[in-house]
Amino acid sequence: MHQHKVRVYYEDTDAGGIVYYANYLKFMERARTEWLRELGYEQDTLMEQSVAFVVKRVEMHNYAPARFNQLLSIETHVVELKGASMTFQQIIKNEQDIKLVSGDIQVVCVDLATMKAKRLPRTLLGEISRVI
Amino acid sequence: MHQHKVRVYYEDTDAGGIVYYANYLKFMERARTEWLRELGYEQDTLMEQSVAFVVKRVEMHNYAPARFNQLLSIETHVVELKGASMTFQQIIKNEQDIKLVSGDIQVVCVDLATMKAKRLPRTLLGEISRVI
Amino acid sequence: MHQHKVRVYYEDTDAGGIVYYANYLKFMERARTEWLRELGYEQDTLMEQSVAFVVKRVEMHNYAPARFNQLLSIETHVVELKGASMTFQQIIKNEQDIKLVSGDIQVVCVDLATMKAKRLPRTLLGEISRVI
């Protein structure tokens, strides 16, 4: 299971004193990017090959708020892999290992020129199927 | 049904040339704020009474991307109302009336001091039950 | 002088209870976009002609904080126009007409393909010189 740390800065919080709800999706996207990087794939290189990822579906549950200056930990793993899409389960925890937020995120591989779905690059598909 | 217009500015887009997925949740929150304002409730006034709203659950489906400079329209209505929470269904459409994104957002009323759930203010509960 | 209204939503604030300082630059960019639209120029159309604008220099003074739910007003005017760049002076005021933030923003016209500076389109240059 992949883990990525995120610090909560002022920019992430709102006047309620907690992390603004949309920003958890930013944290999860950072974690997916780092997960992909550890598999050996840089998204700027993929974009040069006209390969990009678009989020198709989000299901997020917020159990407890994250607060300014906390160091969060995001666990990421793939729970479903199809030819042109994959679904991640991601869990955000605080330093006391309490689950704050969970997300199921379905991501579709698209051709950057047309934005139409296409199969994941063969080698990447192979890499991912090895780790799930 | 309540409708709110949102212009897509540079700040909302990403290097893929489309609206960054987390930003649809910003647009939906703006629309919920305007929906509440039209009911006669200003959230800064509610906060002075220690009443705030926290998102508990998000289910978002992305059908097609919104792009830079588009004028989006967000339809908002309440589909479930309980004592301490309500669930909104929100749909984002482009100028051709094509559905781009839909979201089911469950919002919980909390006491700002303790962040614990509490019943919606009685008069607000009455107002909302009249419009759904 | 061009004026654009911006509502402060939760997304714009931070845990200090005020608008996060970087977000004033978002508000100013929205106002410049609307200023350009009123001159008859849509930036998505300009981008199709490989014309884009890049900020070169920002000088921002923060006199007093804007707060959640305020309706801000942004005044925009061009104070310098050169062949490939223009400098805006922008002032953000609250509903009591108190100046909260001022910004001098120098924007350079670039070729989107190379990101190199190039002259503003001739007709646009003409339009702007008429209004300053």
Add this chain to the structure above:
Amino acid sequence: MHQHKVRVYYEDTDAGGIVYYANYLKFMERARTEWLRELGYEQDTLMEQSVAFVVKRVEMHNYAPARFNQLLSIETHVVELKGASMTFQQIIKNEQDIKLVSGDIQVVCVDLATMKAKRLPRTLLGEISRVI
């Protein structure tokens, strides 16, 4: 001189394919937070003592754009220290050590309850004067 690394994610970029200009101010604020942390000061603890920092003045120069997926490095040092304010000079470089952005940021210490300027805490003032 303090150095902090920041990865450019999708959330930081815009449809022009580069980092959105306001987001450099987020990166600089993260770096100032980490600089303060290394001096031994956590901002959530300071906030509990009603001490917060508000940006008073920004002067930012953008020499070249940062792009998606780059690993940026932010150099931070204090160039002026007064009783109630300090001015930072911050430089953002890419992996080839090219200067992309520079910023002079004046930050004022405020009482969180009143938002009025007040002297920096004595021990913090001592720490900072030792490192500049």
